[in-house]
Amino acid sequence: xxxxxxxNKYVELAYRVIDKKSGEILIAVEFPIGYVHxxxxxxxxxVTKDLEGKAAGDVVEVSFNGDQIYGAxxxxxxxxxxxxxxxxxYRKVGTTIMAENDKGKARSFIVTRIDDKTLTLxxxxxxxxxxxVFKLEILNVRDATEEEIEAGGPVGVEPDINRxxxxxx
Numbered sequence: 776x777x778x779x780x781x782x783n784k785y786v787e788l789a790y791r792v793i794d795k796k797s798g799e800i801l802i803a804v805e806f807p808i809g810y811v812h813x814x815x816x817x818x819x820x821x822v823t824k825d826l827e828g829k830a831a832g833d834v835v836e837v838s839f840n841g842d843q844i845y846g847a848x849x850x851x852x853x854x855x856x857x858x859x860x861x862x863x864x865y866r867k868v869g870t871t872i873m874a875e876n877d878k879g880k881a882r883s884f885i886v887t888r889i890d891d892k893t894l895t896l897x898x899x900x901x902x903x904x905x906x907x908v909f910k911l912e913i914l915n916v917r918d919a920t921e922e923e924i925e926a927g928g929p930v931g932v933e934p935d936i937n938r939x940x941x942x943x944x
Contacts, residue, residue, distance in 0.1 A: 782813030815927030
């Protein structure tokens with residue numbers, strides 16, 4: 776009998792974050808992640824709820840709006856500057872630039888657009904304003920050790936980065 780996910784079970788899974796509209800994979804884990812179900816809040820409550828009762832080999836898809844987690848998109852965090860004002864090493868779409876405001880608070884900005892004269896930076900989280908599908912493949916479910924329950928996840932274990940993930944990219 777397959778072990779079902781419930782509180783105090785150690786769960787190992789792989790996941791993908793997919794843009795619901797385009798089908799584009801936005802995030803894919805490089806190796807499986809592990810956590811103790813019910814012992815921490817590593818996952819959104821709606822994801823945790825949908826995983827309950829599932830077992831190794833099951834695939835769960837949870838849809839949500841990125842604004843639910845990262846807040847509403849703030850257009851004041853998007854700005855365009857002349858390209859000559861930006862150092863050469865940052866002139867590539869997808870590059871992250873760390874900047875501080877006048878109060879010393881750091882925020883990352885992503886280069887989202889470049890043309891011959893300008894460069895656009897966006898300080899919003901990349902998932903803001905998107906409908907997302909969180910696709911999780913359950914790889915393993917077992918009883919968690921007392922140490923894992925206390926820590927909320929794996930203890931002293933390095934991920935097996937050579938392990939093949941079953942879910943196609």
